[in-house]
Amino acid sequence: AQSVAQPEDQVNVAEGNPLTVKCTYSVSGNPYLFWYVQYPNRGLQFLLKYITGDNLVKGSYGFEAEFNKSQTSFHLKKPSALVSDSALYFCAVESGNTGKLIFGQGTTLQVKP
Amino acid sequence: ETGVTQSPTHLIKTRGQQVTLRCSSQSGHNTVSWYQQALGQGPQFIFQYYREEENGRGNFPPRFSGLQFPNYSSELNVNALELDDSALYLCASSLPDRLVVPNTEAFFGQGTRLTVV
Numbered sequence: 297a298q299s300v301a302q303p304e305d306q307v308n309v310a311e312g313n314p315l316t317v318k319c320t321y322s323v324s325g326n327p328y329l330f331w332y333v334q335y336p337n338r339g340l341q342f343l344l345k346y347i348t349g350d351n352l353v354k355g356s357y358g359f360e361a362e363f364n365k366s367q368t369s370f371h372l373k374k375p376s377a378l379v380s381d382s383a384l385y386f387c388a389v390e391s392g393n394t395g396k397l398i399f400g401q402g403t404t405l406q407v408k409p
Numbered sequence: 410e411t412g413v414t415q416s417p418t419h420l421i422k423t424r425g426q427q428v429t430l431r432c433s434s435q436s437g438h439n440t441v442s443w444y445q446q447a448l449g450q451g452p453q454f455i456f457q458y459y460r461e462e463e464n465g466r467g468n469f470p471p472r473f474s475g476l477q478f479p480n481y482s483s484e485l486n487v488n489a490l491e492l493d494d495s496a497l498y499l500c501a502s503s504l505p506d507r508l509v510v511p512n513t514e515a516f517f518g519q520g521t522r523l524t525v526v
Contacts, residue, residue, distance in 0.1 A: 300451075330514060339413075339499055339517035340452070386451055394465050395440055395503055397515060399451030 298323045300389050302400035309377045309407055317372040317403045319387030328390035329370045330397065331361055333383045340386065346370060357381070377407045412436065415500050415518035422490050422525050430485040430521045432500030440464070440503040441483040442515060443475060447496045458483055487523075495525045 299322045309315045321327055328347055332340040344355025351363045361372045370387060384404050388397040412435035422428050434441050440459045444452035454467035458477035472488040481502075487494055501515035 332517075337519075337522075339415075339519040340501075342514045342516065345514050388451075395442060395457055395459075395515065396454045396465055396467070397442075397444075397452070397501075398454070401451050402449075 298389055298391055298398050300387050300398055300400040302385075302387055302403045304403050305401075306404045306406060309405070311379050311407055311409050312376050315372075315374050315377045315381070315405065315407070317385050317387075317405060319370045319372065319400060320368050321370060321387070321389045322368065323389055325392070327363075327368075327370075329361075329363065330388040330390070331355065331359070331370075331372050332386045332388060332399075334386065334402075335383050343372070343385075377405075379407050379409055381405060382407045413438075413500060413502050413516050413518035415498075415521050417521060418519065419522045420524070422523065424490055424492060424525055426490050427486065427488045428490060428523060430487075430498050430500075430523070432483045432485070432502075432518060434481045434483065434500075434502030435516055438502035438516070439481050441477055441481065442501045442503075443483070443485045444499040444501065445469070445494075445496045446499055446520070447493075452499055455485065490525045492525050495523060497522050 301320045330345045331343040346353045346363045354360045386402050387400045414433045416431045442457040443455040446452040456466040457464045461477045474486045477483045497520045499520045500518045
């Protein structure tokens with residue numbers, strides 16, 4: 297069965313510091329991986345995706361993610377965090393080519409001034 | 410904003426009632442998926458519609474049903490509401506035709522917050 301794990305319920309960083317939000321996955325076949333962000337009382341906003349190619353994927357708002365096949369990880373990163381980055385972040389894997397997304401439990405990112 | 414709109418934004422229903430949630434997909438998107446996001450959880454896939462046909466279903470009972478219309482807008486219907494149906498319901502559309510261009514990202518609406526009392 298395909299699954300996604302986000303081991304941290306919450307990540308706290310100081311503004312200006314680098315941030316990492318962790319994600320590991322379990323899939324059969326090639327993984328199609330996504331990161332979404334959710335602000336309070338809002339839907340999900342797409343940040344970035346990995347389908348194939350370069351293991352370092354760049355996305356919106358300065359975020360990037362590194363695909364590591366041997367560690368089955370797809371960690372979200374940003375070199376310098378902003379207070380406005382504070383939100384709930386979801387990692388997701390697509391089931392085959394179905395368009396069905398399987399989400400992790402989410403990680404709350406808190407960036408303090 | 411994504412161009413995917415959902416209505417209503419909030420809804421309160423009584424246990425046992427029926428509810429219909431609506432979604433207008435982004436122009437040109439012919440694939441619509443519905444997700445349920447319970448408080449403190451990640452979204453759970455309910456089902457997907459592609460060109461007006463159901464195209465995959467998650468682990469939800471038959472009282473969750475849907476429709477997609479010729480303009481690709483969609484409805485989610487839930488019968489015999491239970492307290493555990495209280496959640497944020499998210500609609501997502503994909504661009505453009507995912508059987509032609511696979512693995513395109515899904516664009517989500519702002520959701521409908523359903524409270525069952």
